[in-house]
Structures are given as C-alpha cells and as structure tokens.
Amino acid sequence: MLASCITQEYTPRVLLVDDTPANLDVLVAHLSSENIELMVATSGQEGLHLALTTKPDLVLLDVMMPDMDGYTLCALMREDPMLTDIPVVFLTAKHSEQDIEHGLGLGAVDYISKPFSMPILKARVRNHLALKRKGDQLAELACTDALTHIANRRFFDQMLDQEWRRAERNKSELAVVMIDIDHFKEYNDSLGHCAGDQCLKKVATTLKAAVHRPGDILARVGGEEFVVLLPETNLANATLMAEQMRLRINALTMLHPSSPSGDRLTISLGAASLYPSPKRVPTDLIDQADRNLYAAKRSGRNRVVA
Numbered sequence: 041m042l043a044s045c046i047t048q049e050y051t052p053r054v055l056l057v058d059d060t061p062a063n064l065d066v067l068v069a070h071l072s073s074e075n076i077e078l079m080v081a082t083s084g085q086e087g088l089h090l091a092l093t094t095k096p097d098l099v100l101l102d103v104m105m106p107d108m109d110g111y112t113l114c115a116l117m118r119e120d121p122m123l124t125d126i127p128v129v130f131l132t133a134k135h136s137e138q139d140i141e142h143g144l145g146l147g148a149v150d151y152i153s154k155p156f157s158m159p160i161l162k163a164r165v166r167n168h169l170a171l172k173r174k175g176d177q178l179a180e181l182a183c184t185d186a187l188t189h190i191a192n193r194r195f196f197d198q199m200l201d202q203e204w205r206r207a208e209r210n211k212s213e214l215a216v217v218m219i220d221i222d223h224f225k226e227y228n229d230s231l232g233h234c235a236g237d238q239c240l241k242k243v244a245t246t247l248k249a250a251v252h253r254p255g256d257i258l259a260r261v262g263g264e265e266f267v268v269l270l271p272e273t274n275l276a277n278a279t280l281m282a283e284q285m286r287l288r289i290n291a292l293t294m295l296h297p298s299s300p301s302g303d304r305l306t307i308s309l310g311a312a313s314l315y316p317s318p319k320r321v322p323t324d325l326i327d328q329a330d331r332n333l334y335a336a337k338r339s340g341r342n343r344v345v346a
C-alpha cells in the first residue's frame with residue numbers, strides 16, 4: 041500500500057536497542073524532549089522483532105549484546121526488504137578504527153562511540169530523521185499519480201510482480217480489472233482539458249471508494265485508463281467489483297454532452313483472473329483483461345466483460 045508521508049501529520053519513531061537498561065534510561069530521558077516516539081528493546085532479537093512490527097524511522101543500536109550483537113542485527117536488517125530502508129546508527133563503546141569501518145561497512149548511516157555528547161547525538165538523530173523523511177517522500181512521489189493521487193503505473197507494475205510471485209507460491213488466484221472511460225476524447229473536446237482533468241480526479245476517487253480490501257490496488261496506468269489488482273480473487277468476484285465500479289460511475293450522472301452513446305459519463309471494464317505458474321507471465325493476465333475491455337467497447341461500452 042502507498043503510505044502517505046507527504047500530507048499527513050508526522051511524528052518520527054526511533055527504536056533504541058541496548059542490553060543495558062541504564063543506557064536506555066539515559067537516552068529516553070534526553071530524547072523524550074524531541075518530537076519523537078521512542079521504542080526500546082533490550083536485546084538484538086527483541087530489536088529485530090520491534091523493527092519488523094513497528095517499522096521505525098531510525099534505529100540507535102548497541103553493538104555488544106549477549107543474544108544477537110548489533111552488527112548481526114544491522115546485517116539482517118540490510119538483507120530484509122521490509123527493513124532495508126530503515127537507517128541504523130551504531131551507539132557503542134567499541135571505538136577502534138576497525139569497529140567503525142566494520143559498522144559503516146554493514147550499511148549503518150552513522151557510528152557514534154561512547155562516551156558521546158548528548159547535544160551532538162540529538163543533532164545527528166534530527167539530521168538522520170530529516171533525511172529519512174525526504175527519502176520516504178521521494179519514494180511516495182515515485183509511486184503516485186500526480187493528477188489523481190492514486191498509485192501510478194510504476195507502483196502497479198511492482199505490485200503485480202510481487203503479487204504474481206506470492207500467488208504462485210500460495211497457488212492462489214490473481215485477478216485484474218481494466219477500466220477505461222468511454223469517449224473521453226470527446227469529453228475533452230467539448231468541455232476542455234481542465235474539465236477533463238477534474239473528471240479524471242472524480243472518476244479516480246469514485247473507483248477508489250469501491251476498493252475495500254487492504255491488498256487490492258487501484259492505479260492510473262494511462263491517460264483515462266485505470267486498473268485494479270485483486271489478489272486471491274476469482275473471476276466471479278472480480279466481475280462483481282467491476283460491476284460495482286460501473287454502477288458507481290453511472291450514479292455520478294456526470295454530464296457528457298458530446299458522448300456518441302447518451303449524455304452521461306460511463307466506463308467500460310474488462311476482468312480476468314488466472315493461477316500464476318512458471319508457464320505464464322503477468323502480461324498474460326493484463327492482456328486477457330485488455331481483450332475483455334475492448335470486447336466491452338466493441339459491444340456498446342458502459343459494460344463489464346469477463
């Protein structure tokens with residue numbers, strides 16, 4: 041799912057991992073004056089668990105811990121796609137040149153040796169959090185359609201790939217619905233490009249309202265073309281969702297004065313589903329939905345073909 045870090049109120053979260061409770065107490069006492077939500081773990085294992093479940097924006101990590109040392113935890117985080125973007129700062133008594141080189145070599149963004157200056161630690165934490173936020177915002181922009189603010193084609197392609205592999209592993213069915221606005225060229229020609237843009241926003245919002253399950257993804261993949269990715273969904277349920285979308289757009293009763301088929305804005309939809317296997321590729325699914333969409337267009341528009 042697209043996280044929204046651009047527009048939402050934001051309190052960064054920092055995970056502190058240290059096996060010595062007194063060290064954690066000092067950090068919590070000083071960092072609690074910052075606009076930060078703090079979480080603490082007293083072992084490497086607990087740190088890994090909290091990182092996975094809470095997705096912090098920064099980890100301050102001790103090195104010497106009995107169950108799993110900080111170097112190991114940092115290396116595990118770098119290898120895990122869910123954790124690899126979370127910056128790690130080592131905060132440790134180990135201060136030799138080799139220690140620091142090793143820690144930074146594991147992908148930590150910073151290495152702070154004890155004893156350290158609390159004001160400098162705070163300044164570094166602020167800087168790392170600001171960088172993390174910029175990175176998150178860029179990542180979100182790269183996945184978002186600028187006009188409608190739903191997912192874009194890049195994000196859709198990534199998710200199709202990911203869900204394809206997941207469905208292949210789980211032997212589950214994967215469905216898509218392709219959606220295209222009817223006679224949109226005429227809409228633009230008669231009402232103007234600005235009205236066309238407003239219409240695209242309204243259609244995106246209306247389609248989005250029909251997408252309820254957290255794993256389902258609606259994206260704008262072309263000028264007036266949208267697609268919904270529906271994991272673990274059969275053709276009957278995909279068709280049902282497509283029909284609900286068609287009805288929601290009909291219910292808007294948006295005027296389309298130059299439409300060759302009536303005076304209201306409508307959409308055509310093509311649904312398809314399959315069980316991913318090594319003999320097939322994701323474009324097989326998209327191509328089938330596309331063929332059904334064009335069958336819907338040829339047979340009169342404002343309809344679903346599955």
Ligand code: GH3
Pocket residue numbers: 187220221222223224225226228232233234235236237240262263264337341
């Ligand atoms: P059909 O019912 O067969 O789909 O006909 P159509 O006119 O909708 O399809 P066509 O592909 O001929 O035209 C699509 C139009 O969508 C052409 C283009 O001007 C318009 N369009 C594409 N992207 C945008 C956009 O970002 N904003 C606006 N306002 N119009 C767009």
Ligand code: MG
Pocket residue numbers: 058059060102103104105
């Ligand atoms: Mg320790």
Ligand code: MG
Pocket residue numbers: 220221262264265
């Ligand atoms: Mg089109």
Ligand code: MG
Pocket residue numbers: 220221222223224225264
């Ligand atoms: Mg069209």
